[in-house]
Amino acid sequence: MSFTESEIAGFGVGAFLLVASLAAPKVDAFIARAQRRTLKLCEACGGVQKLPCKKCRGRGQERVGFSTPWEKSNSSAPACGACNGRGQIPCSSCCKT
Structure with a gap:
C-alpha cells in the first residue's frame, strides 16, 4: 500500500x-x-488571594454519587468540609493567615 x-x-x-x-x-x-x-502578581492566584477548592472544584458541595444534569436529586449535597461550603480556599502562595 x-x-x-x-x-x-x-x-x-x-x-x-x-x-x-x-x-x-x-x-x-x-x-x-x-x-x-x-x-x-501572585503566580498562583493572580492577586485575587483565593483559589477554587480542589475537593469540590469550587462548587461548595461534595458530590455524592453520580447523577446526570437532567436528573433532579431530591437530597441536597452536603457542604464541602475542606472549604466549609464556600467553594474557595485562601491562596497558599500569597496568604499567610
Whole structure:
C-alpha cells in the first residue's frame, strides 16, 4: 500500500493538530504565569488571594454519587468540609493567615 504526497501531508497536519490540542492547556498556563510574573502578581492566584477548592472544584458541595444534569436529586449535597461550603480556599502562595 502506497500513500500519495497529499495523504502524507494530511497525516502530518493531523498529527500536528493533535499535539497542539493536547499541549494547549499547558501552554496557556505557562503564558498566564508569565503575564502574572511580569505584572508582579501572585503566580498562583493572580492577586485575587483565593483559589477554587480542589475537593469540590469550587462548587461548595461534595458530590455524592453520580447523577446526570437532567436528573433532579431530591437530597441536597452536603457542604464541602475542606472549604466549609464556600467553594474557595485562601491562596497558599500569597496568604499567610
